[in-house]
Amino acid sequence: MSKEAALNTEEHLLAEIAWEVCNQVGGIYTVIRSKVPTMVNKWGKNYVLVGPYAKKEASTDFEESEFEHPILKEAINNCREKGLDIRCGFWLVSGRPKTILFNYHSVFHELGNIKYYYWQDHSIDFNKHDPLLDEVLAFGYMVHLFLSELTRVALKHKVKPIAHFHEWMAASALPNLRRDQVPLQTVFTTHATLLGRYLAMNDPQFYDHLPFMDWLKEAQYFNIEANVKLERACVHGAHVFTTVSEVTGKECMHLLGRSPDLILPNGLNIERFSVLHEVQNLHHEYKQLLEQFVMGHFFQSYSFDLGKTLYFFTSGRFEYLNKGYDLTLEALARLNHRLKESNSPFTVVMFFITKQPVHSINPDVLNARAMLDKIHANSESIVEQIKQRLIRQSASSQGDHKLPNLNDMVDDYLKLRHRRIIQSWKTNELPPVVTHNLVDDEKDEILNFLRTSNLVNHRDDKVKIVYHPDFISSTNPLFGMEYNDFVRACHLGVFPSYYEPWGYTPLECLARGVAAVTSDLSGFGDYMKNVDIGDEKHGIFIVKRANKSFDESAEALCNIMLNFIQNSSRARIDMRNKSEDLSECFDWKNLYSAYEKSYIKATETLF
Incomplete structure (x- = not known):
């Protein structure tokens, strides 16, 4: 294949199938959604997304409309005549892609036959009840019927169809399409292996043990044998198999039995983040909002500069080992010791933003924030009273124009209220490390580490902890801002993952002008080795975890954070601006070429 080879999108029709089309569940949602404008621009009318019909999401993010595209229109109508419940229209995101959603509940009565034929044709036994697998199989059944019909109609119009499946949950149609020898070119992308995620969470030496693992034995141990066999059938059924990083590629070879043909790195629609180099102004604006939370949370006990x-901050699913929370906490404990030992003037406030079962927000935390709001309100009343009286006195003064005693311009009532609010707010208790009442407080791994290491927000601690076991939104009474704005308010994102097939969070930091730490075991961190400007000057720090002990990696992360703190304010501002430049390398406009290569490779594959 020559470097100049390009796909004629007029002669092909691309259907991209994912469980997270118009259905936000995890990271693939970001992949698909952010890529849409580039895909629509490249493919025009011959691009369509396919996903499950999730009523709640579809009610707000999906606009039903019949297609005028002759191939899609005929294929959909033919499938509807066969009894399939198909919704077509537009996903209301940038690019407004044509989108087809399947109501898989409408074919649940076929599940017995679907499972029987999977056992007969692919030796996969779905005898154990699994609600998710039922949904996956029902969805795959509908996708199989639709793509078979779409292929027949497309070839009649002399258009060659390509189907790109993301993850095993969306690709259960793939093995049957190959069995039926449907003349459809297929690409399958795994964003993480199902078995790999289970193993990494339970084996601290996962990467060392990976080459020696028996995939079937391990799948049976975790009670996911049918799921893993289905994933393997999808991988081996595709004409072109791809994954998102070299790190995951090695995992695929050992656990799925096939090495990827191509690597398709994940990107972002950088235009959504672009603020025309206003990153420093936005950082300052949102940092002031974050400081309101910090004052409310800490200053009732003690203050710092x-x-x-x-x-x-760090954020993501609560996977204590996989996300590197364990390494982050150990490095923070070491950082706290070193800052105290050197009598550093700096304080670090570290936020853990994740999702855990909670009863409610801690009433003391809520009350502290509410009291700070009262201080604000009373202070504004005092300022307004002083302002009015000062203007009046200044205008009427005859001789002496000195500034009067401003304290005399405040009514005793406001002074008394000010003292009472402050007195009722102040406490000798330590600021809480967690903002919510957790359902299982005693077994929480983050809290247990903090208690064991005595990193519990003492007055003399240089590292303060705020563990927020819920995602941030503008309706959150503690922060009062969107998560994106919270990120812009921070100085450094910390994501030293142990198991992370790609990892969007550090990339999203860079796009918002925030420096980030990643690890060489994450797909993103590994890919950074190939980026010329992927260095610390441009805001990316890579912790080496491959072939390193936990202690070595923790010390390396501690050093990264310490060096970042010791940077001058000017250096951090330069880094903030340059990180935007680095994020441009991951714009979908630049990364689409890898996708195009996979489609070209698929069209060159003989049946």
């Missing part, structure tokens, strides 16, 4: 305070 906000001018010398840096805000670090």
Whole structure:
């Protein structure tokens, strides 16, 4: 294949199938949604997304409309005549892609036959009840019928169809399409292996043990044998098999029995993040909002210099080992010791933003924030009273124009209220490390580490912890801002993952002008080795975890954070601006070429 080879999108029709089309579940939603504008621009009318009909999401994000595209229109109508419940229209995101959603509940009565034929044709036994597998199989059944019909109609119009499946949940139609020898070219992308995620969460030496693992034995141990066999059938049924990183590629070879043909790195629609180099102004604006939370949370117990305070954070699913929370906590404990030992003037406030079962927000945390709001309101009343009286006195003064005693311009009532609010707010208790009442407080791994290491927000601690076991939104009474704005308010994102097939969070930091730490075991961190400007000057820090002990990696992460703190304010501002430039390398406009190569490779594959 020559470097100049390009796909004629007028002669092909691309259907991209994913469980997270118009259905936000995890990271693939970001992949599909952010890629849409580039795909629509490249493919025009011959691009369509296919996903499950999720009523709640579809009610707000989907606009039903019949297609005028002759091939899609005929294929959909033919399938409807066969009894399939198909919704077509537009996904209301940038690019407004044509979207087809299948109501898989409408074919649940076929599940017995679907499972029987899977056992007969592919030796996969679905005898154990699994609600998710039922949904996956029903969806795959509908996709199989639709793509078979779409292929027949497309070839009649002399258009060659390509189907790109993302993850095993969306690709259960693939093995049957190959069995039936449907003349459809297929690409399958795995964003993470199902078995790999289970193993990494339970084996601290996962990567060392990976070459020696028996995939079937391990799948049976975790009670996911049918799921893993289905995933393997999808991988081996595709004409072209791809994954998102070299790290995951090695995992696929050992656990799925096939090495990827191509690597398709994940990107972002950078235009959504672009603020025309206003990153520093936005950082300052949102940092002031974050400081309101910090004052409410900490200053009732003691204060520290906000001018010398840096805000670090990590976020994502609660996977204590996989996400590197264990390594982050150990490095923070070491950082706290070293900052105290050197009598550093700096304070670090570290936020853990994740999702855990909770009863409610801690009433004390809510009350502290509410009391700070009262201080604000009373202070504004005092300022307004002083302002009015000062203007009046200044205008009427005859001789002496000195500034009067401003304290005399405040009514005793406001002074008394001010003292009472402050007195009722102040406490000798330590600021809580967790903002919510957890359902299982005693077994929470983050809290247990903090208690064991005595990193519990003592007055003399240089590293303060805020563990927020819920995602941030503008309706959150503690922060009062969107998650994206919270990220812009911070100085450093910390994501030293142990198991992360790609990892969007550090990339999203860079796109918002925030420096980020990743690891060489994450797909994103591994890919950074191929990026010329993927260095610390451009805001990306890579912790080496491959072939390193936990202790070595923790010390390396501690050093990264310490060096970041010791940077000058000017250096951090330069880094903030340059990180935007680095994020441009991951614009879908630049990364689409890898996808095009996979489609070209699929069209060159003989049946």
